[in-house]
Amino acid sequence: MNTPDHDPEGLRPHSYDGIQEYDKRLPNWWLFTLYGAIIFSIGYWAYFHWTGHIQDGWVRVQGQIDALKLAAAGNSAAPEGRKLWEMSREPEVVAAGEKTFMSTCAACHGADLKGGIGQNLSDASWVHGGTPSEIYTTITQGVLDKGMPSWGPLLGAQRISELVAFVISKNPTIAEPSE
Ligand code: HEC
Structure with a gap:
């Protein structure tokens, strides 16, 4: 050894x-x-x-789920007030908005927009703000405790923009936003 x-x-x-x-x-x-x-x-x-x-796999998946939820709810970024104003000068957009308004909103706001269960949308008095962006937000979120449904999930950004364009086109008191 x-x-x-x-x-x-x-x-x-x-x-x-x-x-x-x-x-x-x-x-x-x-x-x-x-x-x-x-x-x-x-x-x-x-x-x-x-x-x-x-990114963590789970964070990536969660991000994709959130994006899909947002898209499904039609809550993609609200258009600028200025853009909504411009849409209100486009006859096809206004016509599309009018169609949705008559089928979905007129029952409460009146076919002439002068109100009923809901507010008059054709005058200068607003409870939740009368700029295009504010009107967009009110329609999207609704005023649930006052009986105004939340339309974002049902109608989506495109149709709500058309509705705002239609309301602007019918309401001469809404001022053109500077931006
Ligand atoms: C079931 C009835 C009902 C329907 C349908 C309805 N609304 Fe309303 N809406 C109301 C009520 C009630 C209010 C008032 C809320 C308040 O007093 O705060 C209101 C308020 C509003 C306001 C805010 C007015 C202000 O003075 O600030 C806007 C804008 C509006 N509605 C748009 C719409 C549009 C566009 C639609 C169709 C997509 C619609 N509403 C459908 C009941 C309704």
Whole structure:
């Protein structure tokens, strides 16, 4: 048997059931893999947590679900007041709005917009604001405790924009927004 302590090959002193082991330097390729993995993990950790470029799978899925919900509810960004005003000068848009108004809104607001169960929409007095954007918001959200349904989920952004265009076209007191 070798004298383990002074073995030039580095045989270690212990022996288990007669099995001994060398104490050899780990090969470089192995060390490179180990240290490389450690360095990569630090870099990856910092990149992941500090830059936010890599999104968690669940966060991505949640983002897509939210986007779909928004699209389904028709709550995509409300058009600018100015855009709604311009739509009110386009006869096809106004005609589309009128059609929806007669089938959906006239029962409460009157075919002439002069009101009934709901407010007069053809004069200068407004409870929830009379700018195109405010009217858009009121129609989208409704005034549930006063009996005005929330139309956003039912009609969507496009048809509500047409409705606002129609109301503007019928109400000479609504001022043209500067932006
Ligand atoms: C079931 C009846 C009903 C229907 C249908 C209805 N509304 Fe209303 N609406 C109301 C009531 C009631 C109010 C008043 C809410 C309040 O007093 O705060 C109102 C308020 C409004 C206002 C705010 C008026 C203001 O003075 O600020 C707008 C704009 C409006 N409705 C538009 C519409 C449009 C457009 C539709 C069709 C998509 C519609 N409404 C359908 C009942 C209705």
